[in-house]
Each structure stands twice: as structure tokens, then as C-alpha cells.
Amino acid sequence: xxxxxxxxxxxxxxxxxxxxxxxxxxxxxxxxxxxxxxxxxxxxxxxxxxxxxxxxxxxxxxxxxxxxxxxxxxxxxxxxxxxxxxxxxxxxxxxxxxxxxxxxxxxxxxxxxxxxxxxxxxxxxxxxxxxxxxxxxxxxxxxxxxxxxxxxxxxxxxxxxxxxxxxxxxxxxxxxxxxxxxxxxxxxxxxxxxxxxxxxxxxxxxxxxxxxxxxxxx
Ligand code: B16
Ligand code: MG
Numbered sequence: 599x600x601x602x603x604x605x606x607x608x609x610x611x612x613x614x615x616x617x618x619x620x621x622x623x624x625x626x627x628x629x630x631x632x633x634x635x636x637x638x639x640x641x642x643x644x645x646x647x648x649x650x651x652x653x654x655x656x657x658x659x660x661x662x663x664x665x666x667x668x669x670x671x672x673x674x675x676x677x678x679x680x681x682x683x684x685x686x687x688x689x690x691x692x693x694x695x696x697x698x699x700x701x702x703x704x705x706x707x708x709x710x711x712x713x714x715x716x717x718x719x720x721x722x723x724x725x726x727x728x729x730x731x732x733x734x735x736x737x738x739x740x741x742x743x744x745x746x747x748x749x750x751x752x753x754x755x756x757x758x759x760x761x762x763x764x765x766x767x768x769x770x771x772x773x774x775x776x777x778x779x780x781x782x783x784x785x786x787x788x789x790x791x792x793x794x795x796x797x798x799x800x801x802x803x804x805x806x807x808x809x810x811x812x813x814x815x816x
Contacts, residue, residue, distance in 0.1 A: 600783070601763040603702055604753035605731070606643065607713035609769030610787055610803065612725055613690045614683070614715075615642060621678035622649060625671060631657030639792060643744040643770030645714050645737065646672050679717070688726050692803040699730050701808055710734065712753035712766065712776075714743055733757055745775035750782055765811070771795070785811070 609615035619638045626633050637656050641649045650672050654660050663671070688696075702709060710733035711718060718737075722728040735752045742748050750773075754764045766777030767785045774796045777784035786796030787803055798814040800806055 599763065600707070600765055602708035602710065602754065602757045602759045602765075604710050604712045604750055604757075604764050604766045604777075604782065606766075606768045606770070606773050607711060607718050607721060608715055609642060610767050611692065611695050611727065612686075612721060613692055614686070614721060615769065617679055617682040617686075618642075620682060621675050622653065624678050625650075625675045626653050626657070629653070629657060629659065629671070631659065639771070643714055643768070643773040643776075645743045646676065646716070648743055650675070676717075683717070683721065683724065686721075686724050691725050691727070694802075694804040694806055696727075698803075698806050698808075699727065703730070705808065708733070708757040708759065710753045710757050712749045713737065714749065744770065744772040745779065747776055747779035747781075750776045750780040754780065754782060767806070768793075768796070783815070 605611060608618060622641060623633045631653050637653070640652055644652065650668055654662065709730055711731040712735050714737050716737055718734065722731055733756045735749050735756065737749070740748055750766050751761065754761050761781035764782045765785060766782045767787065768774050768777060769787045771792055774784050774786045774793055778795060784796045785798045785800065786793030787800050787806065790799050790801065793799055798811065
């Protein structure tokens, strides 16, 4: 039986994926790399340094910068991102998520966070959702990012649950791959084609309810 839920943050709980994309777009433009929706999609769930590498690769600039320069650019992106977060509050919680989290608690499901973002504690605090996610995988301690199973496997382990007792919720292709490889049930939120590998698909967080999940699993 399902006993726990392991959540992604950006793009599932909060509308922050647009801020990440905006901040990367700004940096890509500065680096002379053309921006498009496909690149934006590929960066979802991917760590800060790996995202920068994907952008440089897209622009044919893989060997153009030293490690120190790359770190400075990654910091610049994060500064852009933090500036965009400044005025964020609970209104950035995606539709239906606040009710869903409250319902999960009420039904005694355990919750953990499997976000690749080093900013996740700050984001949760600003959204007023920190109390739900005292169990959080620290992305700084990971050997491998999404799509590797490590982050979602740890998300179950910190709840003392087996993977088959957990449902993972993601908006990124790499994230759904991570959930599946960890042996959990995957819910993909967003484009059906991009997230075709998910066990259950919802086009919007609005559809994320226990009743809909039970129906999909029946
Ligand atoms: P940071 P998630 C991911 O968060 C974002 O989707 C991705 O765009 C971002 O690059 C990554 O976190 C790292 O974030 O630069 O804040 O450490 O979707 O796994 O919650
Ligand atoms: Mg995400």
C-alpha cells in the first residue's frame, strides 16, 4: 500500500520553474546562446552546474570557459533567480497543491521533498509550506542528479519507507525517469508527450487529488 509521497518542488508545488527559465534565459542571452522552449524543458530538474553545461552545449561553447568562469556564471544565474523570488509569496503555490498537501496530512501519508534546488528551503519558507517538508533530501549531498534514481530513492528512505510504498510527483522528464528507476509509482504533471514514461499523468496540479490517484491506480 502507498504510505508516502515524495515531491519535486519547482513546477509541482510552486510556479518557480518559470523563474528558473527566466533567469537562465537572461544568462543564455548574455552568453550569446539562442533560447527555445525545448532547451527550457531540458533544464527542468537538472542541477545548476549541469544546466549551465547544457546551455553551453546548445550554443557550441562547451570548451569556451574555465571552471572559475563557469562558477561565476552559475552564481550570476542564481542571483537573477533570487531577485525574481524576492516578491514571491503563497500566491505562487500551484492550483490545488495547498488542499492536496493538507489532505495527505489528514490521511496520515508521510511527505518528503526531492528537489534538485539548493534554494528549496528558502522557497518553502516563502510559500509558508516549510512545516510539511521537515523531511528533505539535501541536493548538495547527492552523487548523481535526476534522472539518476538517487534523489527519489533517498526521498523514500528518509521516511523509512520502501520505494513501492511511495508515489513520486514530478513535472520534469528527468524527474519521472528518476522516480521510475527508484521503483516508485510516478505521477507526471504537465505535457502528456514529454512525460509519457509516468505511471499516472495529470495535465495540471488541479487534478492532483487522492480520489483521482486512487482511480488511476485501480
Ligand atoms: P538551484 P526541482 C530544480 O528543482 C529546477 O527544476 C531546475 O530548473 C534547477 O536548475 C535545479 O532545481 C537547481 O536549482 O539552482 O536553485 O539549486 O524541479 O528539482 O525542484
Ligand atoms: Mg520540477
